[in-house]
Amino acid sequence: MNTSMKYALIPVAAALVALAGCTSSPSGAGYDKAAAEVMKTSFQDRGIAKVDRLVQDEANRLCSAADVAGQPLDEKTAKAIEAAELKTVKMPSDGKFLGDWKEGEKIAQSGRGLTWSDKAGDANGGNCYNCHQISKEEISFGNLGPSLYNYAKLRGATDLNSPAGKAIVEYTWGKLWNSRAYNACSQMPRAGHKGILTEKQIQHVMALLLDPKSPVNQ
Helix, strand or coil: CCHHHHHHHHHHHHHHHHHHCCCCCCCCHHHHHHHHHHHHHHCCCECCECHHHHCCCHHHHHHHHHHHHCCCCCHHHHHHHHHHHHCCCCCCCCCCCCCCHHHHHHHHHCCCCCCCCCCCCCCCCCCHHHCCCCCCCCCCCCCCCCCCCCHHHHCCCCCCCCHHHHHHHHHHHHHHHCHHHCCCCCCCCCCCCCCCCCHHHHHHHHHHHHCCCCHHHC
């Protein structure tokens, strides 16, 4: 057996041993523990990718449990998560919400960052196209999230200085910073809260979504 195959089989062997040890468990607790152990033995720190990424915060834990159970989170718990996550949203330190939409487009189209081969301090991409249509010129995009084409127009934010425009601006910032402030179990990355994007990068993405000159709003 070659070395690469031998190491590839280690996680499989660990899974079989762990699961075999809990077959007599009358509940799912044994399986949950075994699964956690398999995760710990199957991953290791490599570059900037650390195993602490496997540690779930309370929102992740509750949403994962609901997903496994095949039922939505109860309203009280969902509202509690949203309230807690909303408190993490930090408004722009310089008071400016919009940057350069051209830079925002580059960030939205970039899927780089946060992998073991990336260097600490390198700028991450937003990977937005993987879940959203961004402009009418897009020919390949994901549909996990809604289309972002005509984002400002469809939300009545053509005048960003109007009360409606200001409300959309602040909502959009909050959504990019921590999506779970508005949807408890949102799958959208918490770009600001988790440090995926810098404040300046979020300002640029904001411009992509809201600047009238951006291709998103053409």
